[in-house]
Amino acid sequence: MFVEFVKGLGITLRQVFRKPTTVNYPEEKRPPSARARWRHKLLRHEDGLERCIGCSLCAGACPAHCINVVAADNTDEDRKSPGERYAAVYEINMLRCIFCGYCEDACPTGAIVLGPDYELADFDRASFIYGKDRLLVPEPGEVARVKKRLEEREIG
Amino acid sequence: MEFEQTRRIFEKARERFGEDVSLSDRPNTEGSIVVEPSRIRDFTRWVRDEADGGFDFFGEVCATDFLGRSPRFDLTYTVYSTTANRHLHYKTRVDDPDPQVDSVVDIYPGAGWHEREIFDMFGVRFNGHPDLRRILMPEHWRGHPLRKDYPLGGEEVQFSSNFADITPQTLPPAPGEDIFLGWDVLETQPSSYTQLLESGAELEHDGEGRMVINMGPQHPSTHGVLRLLLELDGENVVKAVPDIGFLHTGIEKTGESLNYQQALTLTDRMDYLSPMGNNLAFSLSVEKLIGLEPPERATVLRVIFAELTRIQSHLVWLGTHALDLGAMSAFFYCFRERDQILDMFEMVSGVRMMTSYICPGGLREDVTDDFVPALERFLKVFPDRLGEYETLLTRNPIWLERTQGVGKISAEDAVAYGVSGASLRGSGVRWDVRKAEPYCGYETYDFEVPVGTNGDVYDRYLCRIEEMRQSHRIIRQALSRLQPGPVQAEERKVVPPPKSEIGQSMESLIHHFLITTIGFVAPPGEGHVPTETGRGLLSFYIVGDGSPKPYRMRARTPSFANLQALPRMLEGCLVADAVATIGSIDIVLGEIDR
């Protein structure tokens, strides 16, 4: 009987010499997967135009109905995206989002992508409604990760 | 189960029951026998004892509301044979107003909760049921949520344009705002539950030490929001009544309002410890309904993920179960290995738990290049780690003291209550759906189904430990079979085309547009494939109506049936043993309450 306890204690003792598997979050963070499905981003083309054409396919694919797109006409004077149509309003209610990534699958232009940022806590409901101001990346050509991801999913 | 088998049984039933039975042969289905409601008890007894060698295991009874049809409700009974490895669907049809049918709870004790659920959700009365009252919804609830004429309700999604207009809904609604006005509050029969509560009030003062206590719903060792009413005589449990429904989220109702691929995301959230297992069960049923075969690589990967899911689910069980009984180290070690598996899930799907990775038609996308090396790393270390857990527990005197001879259930009782998974096998019944009714090519893998002998907590523990070893074996075999190839079926009417095509091909763009938004169309019919998850028999019963949305999405979850047998296991136990017993049947409230 006593032998079993000693064996068990041996196992626990052995752990002391193993490399710890935990990290000191938030000082340290574990690297997210290349396919990480967290905070959304709206991407731009190389020339700075928005990829999003306001087609609402993401909204249609969304099981939580948490995407709201209001489309408007592009004009040559004020061109937001290639073609006729762009998203005048693009909002995601992050409280409703279930991060399934169906919007990314549905997007015909590779505009909406889910990324590795998972620290989304906030203080009030209103601030969880992400508009274009927060979703749209400021610069064309996102980080390499996203580009690689787009190639992987065969989007030009 | 093939249609021909059903027909064979039907022919025998015809001899016995004459015109009271008929054969339903809706397309794409295994077929089912339709029984007149008046003969349901005779027929059920015949099915249990005689039909084709007898079907001893009660899977489920579920209802479907065909609003506008007469008779309105289909009750579909699914029974299994643990010896002959097959199952049978039979139906009876009841009509408005006041639909009712005889209860079969004395023939199959396992029907008890399923019948209560139908009573709760559809308002069908089961005559002769000893304890017919609501099970998932609160007792004061109005109406029957799964009826088709019951409003879906829900709170509108807030955006900046309507933010101020929408105020979060509260229940119960304010007077005059009751959206369910017109639905009657259900009359419930005096129940053992209320009797127990009432007697509890008296017992506390009877001076003989008998009393009723609440265990849960906020209790760390009930593994979720389970409430147990325990009638105690000193330390001994005289009677236990589980109270569930605290985590009811209307998954079956919501599923009817989403298209098939959207409904898939709900299954992740049912048994949150086995998302891939749920994805798989749902996808198989939908594929059966459509008549779709996923490609070879997808099937092999599905097996790998199903087994990984089983291991990680068992690891959570083992860790928390040991923790409940005071062994803390095992908890940390189990979660360490589980994290390795979750890392792999994140690698392929992007998230750790709500994967939605296995989908009708195959997999969302192929695994990443670093998946196989990561899997091999895991397979290499895991057997040793498993050995460590066993060293900690298997012959540990405290562990033995707490688990051996505790929470016993006999093989007969377990089968009759519809207990499945390791909880059934611990009682010595060698019944595993992967062997009995193989799917995903499980018949081609070499593995054992471990069984216990005593049906106590310890035997269930041993079974699960051994199952992890067997899963490890299956994964090894599957990995060796993994060949390059597509992971999605070549059926463009179900699986959207590759994205590279939609910039060039109008046909592809249209199919992409419709399938991703409105959804693929499944033909009218029924899809049902039993699977074995970490907890036992999980099957989805999907009724298609030719639209992109499931007409009915029923989940027969193992925890629901297993929990039903808990009072039986607890009879005569000590209160402290209740903790061990709950841990040993490995329930997840997410799939019980759905």
Add this chain to the structure above:
Amino acid sequence: MSEELVTLTIDGVTVRTAPGTLLVEAAAQAGILIPVYCYHPKLAPVGACRMCLVEVEGAPKLIASCTTPVREGMVVYTDNQRVKKAREGILEFLLVHHPLDCPVCDKGGECPLQDFTYQFGPSRSRFRYPKRHWDKPLQIGPNILLDRERCIMCFRCVRFCEEISHHRQLGVFRRGNNQEIGTFPGQPFDSRFAGNTIELCPVGALTGAPTRFFGRTWEVGHTPSVCTGCSTGCNIRVDTRHGSEVVRLWSRENPATDDGWLCDPGRFGYGFVNEGRLEEPLVESGGQSVSATWQQAIARAGAVLEQHAKAGTLGILASPRMTSEELFSVSKLARTVLKVPHLDHTARYVHPAAVDLRAFAASAGFTPGTLRDIQDARQIITIGVDLSREQPVTDLRVKKAVTQRGAHLVVVDAEELELSAFSRHTVLWQPGDEAATVMSLANAVASPSEANGMRAVGELLRQEGPKVVLLGWRIGESPDAGRIGESLAALAQALGPGTRCVTILRHCNSRGALDLGIYPAEDPVSGRGMSGEEMLRAACEGRIRALWLVGEEPLQDADPGLVRRAMDNLEALVFQGWSLPSWLERVPDAALPSTTFAEMDGTFTNTHGRVQRIFRAIRPKGKSRPGWDIVNDLAQALGHPFESRTVEAVFEEMCAATPAYRGLAWNALGVAGRESQADSAAAAAAAAQG
């Protein structure tokens, strides 16, 4: 059925149908779907798109089912391999040049081209060459955008213009690969029925300019309702987003009122719901309108009404664009609580005899008719009404009767109208000469000898067959409307018994206002109240010192100079409505925001007396509330609370109190409405008199 039925077999199903039925229709009767693009039940078949090919036993080639009538013993297959292959082929051809526009196209999600491609079409492209390109989108009319790349040449739009609206503004130009739909050089597509082509177009080639990018099917909610543009009562579907904005109106066929079409003024005239709304109650303070709570505004309004009602200086004008329930509540408050006899729904001048136009027509001896009677009529006579402008959709009905069934149209008006092009005769009157002209017509019909230059029209109208007279509301403005009554009586006599008359009223619920007695009628207790126009004059003279203006429509029709003077002279004004009138210069003492048709439940009664329900489609804007609810509060404030607290209760109360609506039940109205009893009651009254 006296006619022999034809029996044929479609996909093994035996179908019995009337001779002359097209195959595609016979299949539909049997529940078999044959995909179609060019075929439309309301348009003549052309067989242009080839989508509906089926195999008929004995025929060497596949046959277009939309142009082939059924034959006895025909055996048809709609889903065998040959047919499937043909469909795939047709769809492949249609998609060859179709642009990759689904994501930016308004039709996406509700597009027959998408749907049939998914159901019947190939899932891969074989075409590897550049697609044809055109400039796009072209704005070809005020409301219509044309995208020629998307067009699949079904010609539905062209055929609609030729066969239905008879505004021939679209044509097919060039040939083969370069074939395109277009307008004639320099001519816009500005037909007032242009919007219907958006609905007819099976792809996104024709889309609405005002509704561009309105949203997708999955974002848009659909609610049945009734158009408030004119008194036809066309059934519509209100498309909304987020339950807070109306984005599109769509037709909803009801043979009793609209026959499946909408006019552009109605279709695109929903802007008032979304913009310029009075969103919160206002009260006057120091010469300014300041926002107030409902309680404050109701108290203020109640005080004004009470004070002036007691002094006998209160006038009430209620808009005929409000629901019957709102009108009923206003009338109930006026008659039972305020006890004010001065209540009207319009402030234009109306001859006392013709105030209630339907009674006017009935007393002339006409049988009340419905809009549907037009389609069975042999002779149609319009008197003093320009249907093309006043009831465009009824204009389509008349055109259909004339062109498709050869009905005879006689137009009686001051000038040639658009419909004159379809009439056998146009009888012109000089202003002031109306009564005499109608009398001459009556005489010409009655006796050939007295045919003072109207012999031909007289002969025409003497012919046998159902006759319908459409009588315009402007008749009542004529100073000698009383004499017109006599002339009409003579005409009714001459046309013979059973001649139906439909009175064409002005607003969507003018008929409701008449049915509910919102006009100065002889009252046994208080005598005759003032009409709207008299109230304005009285206001100028100081006899009316306060006005409760419920909606601005009553004043829209009045003399603007008179309105301005009256407004300046008023001591107090209580306004209730969905937006403050732009012309209103004075600050109302209280302004009470009410909801539009899109935000509430209720009923409208169309011009011939059909009671139709509207359903709440969006949340009320701001703090606005349905008019009946506001009146309930006023009644409470005045110390006489009403019992009916829901719209349904108000409706029931109204039906019990109004002879015309007796027997109607809220739940039995459904989405298509019911004919009121008014017609039979009026007919009975007329019969009793005669």
